[in-house]
Amino acid sequence: IATRAPVLVCPAMHTEMWEHPAVQENISTLKRRGVRVLAPTAGRLAGGDTGEGRLAEPADVVAEVVRILAGGALLRPSGASAPSDLTGRRVLVTAGGTREPIDPVRFIANRSSGKQGYALAEAARARGAQVTLVTTVRRVPFAGAAAGVADDLQPIEVVDVETAAEMAEAVLTRSPEQDMIVMAAAVADFRPVQAAPAKLRKAAGVPEIVLEPTVDILAELGRRRNPGQVLVGFAAETEDVVERAAEKLRAKGADLVVGNDVGAEGAGFSHDTNAVVIVSPEGRIDVPLSSKRAVADAVLDAAVARLAGQDANLGKPPAARADWPSPTKEHS
Numbered sequence: 001i002a003t004r005a006p007v008l009v010c011p012a013m014h015t016e017m018w019e020h021p022a023v024q025e026n027i028s029t030l031k032r033r034g035v036r037v038l039a040p041t042a043g044r045l046a047g048g049d050t051g052e053g054r055l056a057e058p059a060d061v062v063a064e065v066v067r068i069l070a071g072g073a074l075l076r077p078s079g080a081s082a083p084s085d086l087t088g089r090r091v092l093v094t095a096g097g098t099r100e101p102i103d104p105v106r107f108i109a110n111r112s113s114g115k116q117g118y119a120l121a122e123a124a125r126a127r128g129a130q131v132t133l134v135t136t137v138r139r140v141p142f143a144g145a146a147a148g149v150a151d152d153l154q155p156i157e158v159v160d161v162e163t164a165a166e167m168a169e170a171v172l173t174r175s176p177e178q179d180m181i182v183m184a185a186a187v188a189d190f191r192p193v194q195a196a197p198a199k200l201r202k203a204a205g206v207p208e209i210v211l212e213p214t215v216d217i218l219a220e221l222g223r224r225r226n227p228g229q230v231l232v233g234f235a236a237e238t239e240d241v242v243e244r245a246a247e248k249l250r251a252k253g254a255d256l257v258v259g260n261d262v263g264a265e266g267a268g269f270s271h272d273t274n275a276v277v278i279v280s281p282e283g284r285i286d287v288p289l290s291s292k293r294a295v296a297d298a299v300l301d302a303a304v305a306r307l308a309g310q311d312a313n314l315g316k317p318p319a320a321r322a323d324w325p326s327p328t329k330e331h332s
Contacts, residue, residue, distance in 0.1 A: 006068050008036045010061055015051035038064050059273050063290040085304050087128030092178045093121040094171060094185035094217075096136030098164045102209060103196035111262075111269035112186035112236075113137065116292045120182050123296040125156055127304075132157045132178075134170045136185070164188050164214035171217055175224060180303055182232040183218050184258075186269075190214060222253025230307045232256045232299065238263040245279040255306050256280050258299055278302050 009030060017023060018040060027037055038061060043054035056064075095117020097110040114137035121133040133156050159174075161167045164187050175181060190211040200207050218233045225231055233254040235245040238261065245259030259277045262268030266289050267275040274295045278285040280302065287298045 006036060007034075008038060008061075008064060008068060010038045010040075010056055012040050012055035013053050014045055014047060014049075015053045018053040036064070036068060057272075057291055059289065059291040060294060062288075063294040066288060066290075084128045085308075086124055086180075086300070089129045089179040089307070090132070090177055091121075091124040091129040091180045091182065092132045092134065092171065092174055093117055093124065093182045094134045094167060094187075095121065097186040098136055098167055098188045098214075099162050100164065100188050100191035100214070101195040102192055102207075103198065103200045105199045108188060108191065110186045110188070113270045114185075115270070115272065116234075116260075116274060116295065117182075117184035119292040119296040120184055120299065121156055123293060123300055124180075124182075125154070127300065129180075130154050132159060132174060134159045134161055134167055134174075134185070136160075136162055136167070164191060164217075168215040168217050168220070172220060172224070175221055175229075176226060178229065180230045180232070180307060181221055181225075182299070182303070183221070184234050186234075186236055187217055188214055216252075218248075218252045218254060225253075228307075230255050230303050232258065232303050234258045234260060236260050236262045236268065242277055242279060242284060245277065249279055249281070256299070256302055280306075 011018070011023075011027070013023075031037055038056045040053045041056055042050070042052050044050050045053055095112075096114035097112030099107040099109045101107045114135055117133070117135060118137075121131050125131045131154075135158060138158070138160055159170045161170050167185060167187060171181070171183075191214050193210045193212045196207075218231070221231055231252075231254045233248060233252055233256070235241070235248045235257050237244050237259060241259040241261045245257045248254070249257040257279045259279055260268055260274065264275060266273045272292060273289055274287075274292050275289040276287045276295055276299070278287065278299060285298070285302060287295055290298075
């Protein structure tokens with residue numbers, strides 16, 4: 001009561017307590033008085049049961065503090081209500097790492113778990129979008145109460161693929177009808193020219209595996225996209241993240257490229273948290289270490305701004321833009 005600083009309340013209690021009318025009335029009173037409330041999530045509770053009332057994840061709490069101090073909606077934790085700014089829009093998201101067969105047993109792959117792609121799909125659905133997820137990783141159940149979305153939202157269409165070629169076909173055939181495409185998948189750059197029909201035997205010696213490039217899906221989307229369609233790419237890097245993300249933005253014709261230092265602690269593949277830099281023709285937005293759902297909302301915030309036509313350069317290829325910034329220029 002004595003402070004004039006912003007106040008954030010992160011309640012945690014058993015489901016019956018959280019749902020009690022007295023508690024909900026008190027929460028409403030706090031909100032009317034300007035107190036920020038980060039709602040609890042669903043999960044395992046102190047008494048051993050499961051339900052609504054679990055304390056929000058620490059990364060989400062930090063993300064909400066950062067958002068409040070920044071005075072904007074750069075990071076939106078999973079416990080917060082989502083905007084409806086994608087209602088009526090079609091959004092396609094890719095997730096996971098492709099597998100390129102060497103023989104019936106072995107394949108070339110990467111460490112992508114698909115968690116960031118799933119978070120993006122769930123976040124887009126929560127904002128009202130009709131979502132298609134093209135993924136190499138099937139997670140069951142996909143979405144529901146844990147995603148913090150209303151039951152009356154449209155279900156996510158899940159398209160299962162395995163190889164880069166299968167992902168390219170699935171994405172490119174569906175791309176003309178999409179308002180936004182987010183290429184979060186880690187697609188292999190190369191594949192064996194020919195997969196062996198039977199398992200390669202150790203006794204036969206070290207095999208010679210000849211590689212060939214796969215289809216550059218992001219670049220192809222950049223060449224084919226409809227006017228007004230927003231295209232978001234990802235760049236998984238281990239060094240010079242901002243510079244390489246900016247190079248990818250120039251080369252592929254995307255609106256945004258999300259640079260991801262996959263070697264940083266707590267970020268990148270397999271983690272539940274991530275830290276990224278969103279690179280656009282105007283500069284960059286740094287998203288600190290947060291839950292992958294919070295990162296997903298930050299990416300969608302930037303993409304929705306472009307979809308709404310706030311940028312006069314919307315739809316123009318980056319190479320044609322005279323106002324291309326230094327990759328170190330930051331948004332004010």
